[in-house]
Amino acid sequence: MDIKSAKLEVLAGCRAMVDKGLTVGTAGNISMRADAEGVFVITPTSMDYSLLTPDDLVVVDYDGKIVSGKRKPSIEVSMHRLILLNRPDVQAVVHTHSLYATAFASSKEATFLPAFAIEVISYLGGEIAIAEFAPPGSLELAEATVKALGTNAGVLMRNHGAIGVGKTMRDALTAAEILEKSCQIAFFSRIMGGLLDLPAEFVASAKQKSLEKRGVRR
Numbered sequence: 001m002d003i004k005s006a007k008l009e010v011l012a013g014c015r016a017m018v019d020k021g022l023t024v025g026t027a028g029n030i031s032m033r034a035d036a037e038g039v040f041v042i043t044p045t046s047m048d049y050s051l052l053t054p055d056d057l058v059v060v061d062y063d064g065k066i067v068s069g070k071r072k073p074s075i076e077v078s079m080h081r082l083i084l085l086n087r088p089d090v091q092a093v094v095h096t097h098s099l100y101a102t103a104f105a106s107s108k109e110a111t112f113l114p115a116f117a118i119e120v121i122s123y124l125g126g127e128i129a130i131a132e133f134a135p136p137g138s139l140e141l142a143e144a145t146v147k148a149l150g151t152n153a154g155v156l157m158r159n160h161g162a163i164g165v166g167k168t169m170r171d172a173l174t175a176a177e178i179l180e181k182s183c184q185i186a187f188f189s190r191i192m193g194g195l196l197d198l199p200a201e202f203v204a205s206a207k208q209k210s211l212e213k214r215g216v217r218r
């Protein structure tokens, strides 16, 4: 994909993130590889998603150098860069501060999101870890997030939010949406005694199928 197409994907991703209610105001950020040119495109910092044009997006290389763009890149540019560097299968990264995912990741009793439903495994890869807290924009946060993401398509961020990744922008958005809905289900199930585990054998085979479907490479 070239830079022009990657920019259009990022803008479409921003609109979808707002339409799906996965973010409010300027929270969250999105990136997409322009693999034909060895760079990626990322949203700028502190701009209303509904006002963004292709010229507002920032083009960055994998050393973290800004290649073009008149705006400052998102504060989480290092996190997007490290995820893309560590996961060759990932083309798009969607970071949200969606309600239930953030509530879950900020809860005392939540240590991880269990693989309680088929879509948690098939779309996200299995149980979802919560990356340790580090200040927004820090390299520590980028490293903690990459570690907690592993080979999955989603990760939660302690006292902060969530991330969905995928081989297309649509896949990354779907991952962010399924993660949000799964956290919502986790809260509802508390009223009914908590989440039930799936049979271990089923989980193991579904995880393997998910890795193949998502084309995970590291």
Ligand SMILES: [Zn+2]
Pocket: 027, 028, 076, 095, 096, 097, 136, 160, 161
């Ligand atoms: Zn954030």
